Amino acid sequence: MEAYTADRSIRGKLRRRYTRLAFRKPLSLSLDRPMLTFSFDDVPATAALAGARVLEEAGLRGTFYICAGLEDGEGPMGRYGSSEDARRLVAAGHEVACHTFSHLDCGQADLSAIAADVDRNGVALAERGAADPVSFAYPYGDVSFAAKRALGGRFKTLRTVQAGLVTDGSDANQLPAVGIEGDEGEARALHWMEQAVRRKAWLILYTHDVAETPSAWGCNPGALERLARQAREAFEVVTMAQGAAKAGL
């Protein structure tokens, strides 16, 4: 779905910037140990299988932001996971979270379309054993005032794709995250992990497919394995729901 790109115009950039000022939900974070979350968007089958396995072998669990409407379809990141994949993730103790049903661009869609699409995904996720998800990621990372207001009341956290760290007072309705994507993905993640350790912050990482030859939005299993090993040593690794609870949400 990432072949479509969100509004990259000046107007789109300004909209995302101004939305940071409104409908804020400041979280409260005072950590003895930095936190880190591994998250997967959309979710390609390789993430649900190889990605989940890498985390499980390291004794960790992740957050999978699923669009049920994409299930079993083919996309630029390979085939998307099935409803069975989602059920297995739930059974293995991962968090299955919401990313709209159809990968709807919440920066562009109107409120009723967003609500209907999120409702539809909620019904599908409940059927897969993940009723009442508390975590949401904006497709394309794109956000509007209307989306932020509506979704902020439904979920504990709303995640973007804007790089940064979560610290005391960060806005839970527009959380930053760092992509493990492309040739520089692993190095970028390591850079932000160092910053997070230094500041005792919460770092949210995200990726898409997890394959030996990943798409431009994914990473390979070896990189994820190295990051998982490092994360286990230096961080408390949490799902988004666990992180939200630690942050008083």
Ligand SMILES: [Zn+2]
């Ligand atoms: Zn997405």
